[in-house]
Amino acid sequence: MNSSYTVFGLSTGIIxxxxxxxxxxxxxxxxxxxxxxxxxxxILAETAVATAEGNIVQLDTVTPSPHAKELAARYHMDPRxxxxxxxxxxxxxxxxxxxxxxxxxxxxxxxxGVDASNAPPGCIVPLPxxxxxxxxxxxxxxxxxxxxxxxxxxxxxxxHAMRLGxxxxxxxxxxxxxxxxxxxxxxxxxxxLEVTKRAVADNIASAAELVxxxxxxxxxxxxxxxxxxxxGDQVGVDTIDADECLFMGVFRKSRQK
Numbered sequence: 174m175n176s177s178y179t180v181f182g183l184s185t186g187i188i189x190x191x192x193x194x195x196x197x198x199x200x201x202x203x204x205x206x207x208x209x210x211x212x213x214x215x216i217l218a219e220t221a222v223a224t225a226e227g228n229i230v231q232l233d234t235v236t237p238s239p240h241a242k243e244l245a246a247r248y249h250m251d252p253r254x255x256x257x258x259x260x261x262x263x264x265x266x267x268x269x270x271x272x273x274x275x276x277x278x279x280x281x282x283x284x285x286g287v288d289a290s291n292a293p294p295g296c297i298v299p300l301p302x303x304x305x306x307x308x309x310x311x312x313x314x315x316x317x318x319x320x321x322x323x324x325x326x327x328x329x330x331x332x333h334a335m336r337l338g339x340x341x342x343x344x345x346x347x348x349x350x351x352x353x354x355x356x357x358x359x360x361x362x363x364x365x366l367e368v369t370k371r372a373v374a375d376n377i378a379s380a381a382e383l384v385x386x387x388x389x390x391x392x393x394x395x396x397x398x399x400x401x402x403x404x405g406d407q408v409g410v411d412t413i414d415a416d417e418c419l420f421m422g423v424f425r426k427s428r429q430k
Contacts, residue, residue: 178399181206182384182392194225195314198394206396209315212404214324214397216381219344220291221393222327223301230257230297248273254297261285261299279412286329301327304345305409312347322404324348328378341378348404352411374410
């Protein structure tokens, strides 16, 4: 990868359900950087993608189950939000006031990715139903209209163990390798790397988050240009099983004692 690259924020205005999202992205790219070029990587905020796909839940249409009410009382949450979180989760492993810690599609995340930020009043927005399919669809639309080859990431912002604040995490990907294996390379003193793998997609997501922001910036998309990553047919973000995860492994062992 090149050590020099440029990040362009794409201001689209407020995205509404069933908006022509790809068209809005193309128009914003034309304004921000003269349009797409071969090798660009497009990063998309998951809330904007889900909203454009119509994946919004009106809270007044949700009837919480007894289990949702129980968890809501325990963790000081709206029972309707808890009900939606339960529907979106594979399992709930714990929580703190305001948040449930959930497993979803092999990933540990708060509230199963359900978010009220940048959602219309009285609504919450779950993650896109299939972030990889969303990335592929948007990539195909843009490539066909613009005659170029790009990579696309759908990203979310997440907290990390024992750290304050959020950073970017890729949840859907197409066109680029999400993790680069550096095992076998040498460090500065000639020692062979034994475990190092670079989370490239997540690092790109974090760079994009600096431009996107988390509030009213209205910049749900970013183009990263000049990384020099090969564009191919790769799909998906590499994950590991919970038993292989340092944090989850320790957490599970402590609960079993």
